[in-house]
Amino acid sequence: xxxxxxxxxxxxxxxxxxxxxxxxxxxxxxxxxxxxxxxxxxxxxxxxxxxxxxxxxxxxxxxxxxxxxxxxxxxxxxxxxxxxxxxxxxxxxxxxxxxxxxxxxxxxxxxxxxxxxxxxxxxxxxxxxxxxxxxxxxxxxxxxxxxxxxxxxxxxxxxxxxxxxxxxxxxxxxxxxxxxxxxxxxxxxxxxxxxxxxxxxxxxxxxxxxxxxxxxxxxxxxxxxxxxxxxxxxxxxxxxxxxxxxxxxxxxxxxxxxxxxxxxxxxxxxxxxxxxx
Numbered sequence: 001x002x003x004x005x006x007x008x009x010x011x012x013x014x015x016x017x018x019x020x021x022x023x024x025x026x027x028x029x030x031x032x033x034x035x036x037x038x039x040x041x042x043x044x045x046x047x048x049x050x051x052x053x054x055x056x057x058x059x060x061x062x063x064x065x066x067x068x069x070x071x072x073x074x075x076x077x078x079x080x081x082x083x084x085x086x087x088x089x090x091x092x093x094x095x096x097x098x099x100x101x102x103x104x105x106x107x108x109x110x111x112x113x114x115x116x117x118x119x120x121x122x123x124x125x126x127x128x129x130x131x132x133x134x135x136x137x138x139x140x141x142x143x144x145x146x147x148x149x150x151x152x153x154x155x156x157x158x159x160x161x162x163x164x165x166x167x168x169x170x171x172x173x174x175x176x177x178x179x180x181x182x183x184x185x186x187x188x189x190x191x192x193x194x195x196x197x198x199x200x201x202x203x204x205x206x207x208x209x210x211x212x213x214x215x216x217x218x219x220x221x222x223x224x225x226x227x228x229x230x231x232x233x234x235x236x237x238x239x240x241x242x243x244x245x246x247x248x249x250x251x252x253x254x255x256x257x258x259x260x261x262x263x264x265x266x267x268x269x270x271x272x273x274x275x276x277x
Contacts, residue, residue: 001017009061010073012057015054016078018057018071018099022098022099026097027265027268027269028212029043030122031129042143045138045140045146048067048070059071081098084263084266090256090263092270096270097270100265100266102262105216107184107188110218111179112132118168118204128164131164132159132163136159149176149180174203188218192222196210212225221260222259223264229272232271
């Protein structure tokens with residue numbers, strides 16, 4: 001994969017390690033719109049337009065450095081895939097989701113987004129986030145930025161209910177009122193165990209949500225979020241009927257170690273897209 005920087009865009013030649021649709025549709029981001037061979041992606045107060053052909057991707061944005069990091073373009077995914085293909089269970093999933101990249105999302109955006117995501121579907125998650133962006137996010141050109149922590153501190157429980165959060169409304173309100181900018185900095189600098197301990201202390205954050213926040217928002221790659229699909233993956237591969245998700249998380253993390261987060265994304269996308277039970 002070759003990356004050329006132009007005045008206002010990044011041109012990626014070779015798409016064997018980056019497929020836009022796979023990357024956006026594997027559960028790690030909710031603020032995007034795909035239309036044919038184009039996609040618009042939003043993160044914090046920033047926006048990128050992606051267009052692609054069979055062998056090129058062009059990323060156009062006012063914030064190219066941000067999106068270079070956001071799409072993890074400095075990482076060689078061919079090495080990761082080569083290693084994970086040695087696992088007989090995972091190899092088909094790696095082949096199928098060959099172009100998935102794990103995004104470097106904003107930590108605060110991931111905290112809010114994954115609290116909303118708990119026991120929810122994609123359409124409702126996206127609608128809830130869009131509501132909060134429009135009501136509390138700063139207007140920028142033709143879109144609204146993701147709300148800042150200080151902006152969301154003005155939101156009431158009723159605002160969260162209006163956004164469709166239901167029983168999560170009180171949890172979200174409690175967490176937002178508790179969080180400080182210093183907490184976000186702490187999360188970015190703390191070690192893995194400290195990150196997990198702090199996240200689990202927040203209302204609306206269980207182990208799966210905490211692992212998603214760490215994987216997609218804090219750059220921790222040796223975690224393995226377990227949801228319904230990953231539970232099915234585990235039982236399919238082991239021939240068991242185990243629903244102890246903490247145990248499944250421990251076993252899969254021990255199996256895939258530093259590449260656990262990547263393995264999780266390949267498994268999740270492959271089993272969900274093919275509806276494997």
